[in-house]
Amino acid sequence: MVWTRDQMAARAARELKPGNFVNLGIGIPTLVANHVPADIDVTLHSENGILGLGPFPTEDEVDADVINAGKQTITELRRTSYFSSADSFAMVRGGHINLSILGAMEVDEEGSLANWMVPGQTVKGPGGAMDLVAGVPRIIVLMDHVTKTGSAKFRRSCSLPYTGRYVVDMIITDLAVFARPDRQSRFTLMECAPDVSVRNVMESTQASFDLGDYF
Amino acid sequence: MVWTRDQMAARAARELKPGNFVNLGIGIPTLVANHVPADIDVTLHSENGILGLGPFPTEDEVDADVINAGKQTITELRRTSYFSSADSFAMVRGGHINLSILGAMEVDEEGSLANWMVPGQTVKGPGGAMDLVAGVPRIIVLMDHVTKTGSAKFRRSCSLPYTGRYVVDMIITDLAVFARPDRQSRFTLMECAPDVSVRNVMESTQASFDLGDYF
Amino acid sequence: MISKIYETAEQALDGLLRNGMSIASGGFGLCGIPETLIAAIARSGVQNLTVISNNAGVDDFGLGIMVRSRQISRIIASYVGENKEFERQYLSGELEVEFNPQGTLAERIRAGGAGIPAFYTRTGVGTILAEGKEIRTFAGFDHVMETGLVADLAIVKAWRADPFGNLVYRKSARNFNPIVATCGKVTIAEVEEIVGPGELDPSQIHTPGIYVQRVIHAACNEKRIEQKTLKKEAL
């Protein structure tokens, strides 16, 4: 039984530490906010210039000047601060954001990732993804284990243009969790979804990885 | 009859244009503020992070958190804004301050100036002087024509360590005014103090300069 | 006192527009964009513009209007989705796009305004956006050299201005506006509210008036929302 998107998000939420400043990408990573344990105090960052993202607003609370980097309406918290885009990315580039959780099209076994363009398809631009993977000291990728057509997304090397090289610390998919202690190390399979075997994971993965002590 | 310090400051004040943002150095340049014509609206900049310097305070108005770059107590105006030192020098370096009027120990005929250290004497540091002369598009030097021991301060080349090279646009001394249309040109003698002859000026000047049409 | 307030966008733009010029615009998505000035520049018919902006608007709003009227020949941006006509012009080669990582774009704009011609960043190293750029190692990591950006004209949206051109932005509508304001040879701000001299707290001014030459009251203030997302309970 593979993990649902909410279960993946919940697994990622377990990586949050008290006091962390966290940037959540668009898509599945956004769901992580719903799974932050009550005793873990984290502050969410949005690259358009907000620290302390609050939940989505009620109809009455909607304010066109309070949006996140996904252009979604959000709300303020008591801790919220606003600042310019330059100041926002100074936080990112300077390593002040503790953790970024983002989606990916492909990750390779060296932890390089691709998530911004597919040659031949319309290019929308990198947005803040390259800045986040280059600047944030801990990068967690949340993605489906294989593409819609069934090909492996955790690969020997990326086939798509890179967003960043050697930057991913942990990969959480619907099948499994991979992690590595530092960016020079190989990835180790840490967990599998219920009833998903190591063999299942290996068959759906192109990258080589180590098996943890658990297996 | 040589110009007094106030007359020198008044002469410099005639260079101000409506709407200018101006940085005044410590010493004689500070006096320029007293001579701004009523119909010329200028905004004074202080490198510690103020635009819109007001006059010195009354005893009741003194606020230790409202000081200029000379560490003097000053006051706010209705136009005043405060900002960080990085933002302050972004204005300077980015060429947004229109004019800087500062003192000098020496200026040479290429418009390089020295005003921050004398070898063998205690070095206090450059402060913001190097930033101002490098970043502000128009630099006016206000200085005595000769040193206390009578040697020329407008020289063929500076004997003291430079604050900046090829940066001075105008020199106002107690004897004369020199100017040049751009930083590739030679200086031209534009005015002399009353009863000061061109010969007097030449005798007190080591730099070579052109004589204006006036002479 | 010289007031920087102009009556209309046309008056504020008078004498500043010419074909082939560069224009930097504040805003993120459709949030905090200078709606009034964009519309006026579109109406002016000025051509062959290089635009510096994080986004390119949507088909019928924001910079999308100037895309549709084919006034933009080149754009320096970080993300240009949500715009079909843009896509068509881009794919057909009518519109040249220079992609930047968003933080690099922000820093390039700040650097341009701050007199810094170039700086180094790790962002983009090893990607196609660093191709052809200088790579240099600091502290054991490769960095790419990026250059400062300036524009002939900068247009920004603020919440409040005083007659000196001091600006305050509202919430996340600040985004690129404060840095864009610094990078223009001339900067025009459109604002929701003009206040009197001395009404802004000097410690709470986001953009000092030195960066702003002209100010108008915003005539368009639609503030279109791209993704109105509501609390689940409220749906």
Next chain:
Amino acid sequence: MISKIYETAEQALDGLLRNGMSIASGGFGLCGIPETLIAAIARSGVQNLTVISNNAGVDDFGLGIMVRSRQISRIIASYVGENKEFERQYLSGELEVEFNPQGTLAERIRAGGAGIPAFYTRTGVGTILAEGKEIRTFAGFDHVMETGLVADLAIVKAWRADPFGNLVYRKSARNFNPIVATCGKVTIAEVEEIVGPGELDPSQIHTPGIYVQRVIHAACNEKRIEQKTLKKEAL
């Protein structure tokens, strides 16, 4: 919610001080200096410090206290006048000084905090402060490469803080404080007033709490004035 408020300077400094470390301090002259934290660091007896600060205080106040107690072995500064003991140690070679143009120092501190290892500036070109540094031409002008600065500990003085470490500075006491707050591996702020959660306007926070790990209420708040200059009529 995790509160960043500590009771005393000693508690806030606990575990952070070690000989040979680097400390960046906010302030300009004696304005906006973290008086309480400087005094506590002086009392701690920590040695062989590298200090990053625009100035070095005066003989008996500000960083001058740590100069007098010979805790500083190296200082990166722009102006160090008004300090006789400093002068003596500097001339005798006990104290190493690295002079920076003030704007270059400010930008180096900002760059360090913003993850920029190096940038180019025209400031200082052709002077002895550019000797040994890389010179490079942009747009026809020589520029010098300057590097970012970071510190093991940053100490700043603010006016108000909330329990999240969000800071607001007061008037020209802001100066170097906001950038110094960004360059520390750990940053401690001492403030005149601690306010409750939500009491600071989110659009008016100068230093977001992400940069501030610990906050104390300032125990010393002397705010000594170096040049009390009064209106002529008032003399």
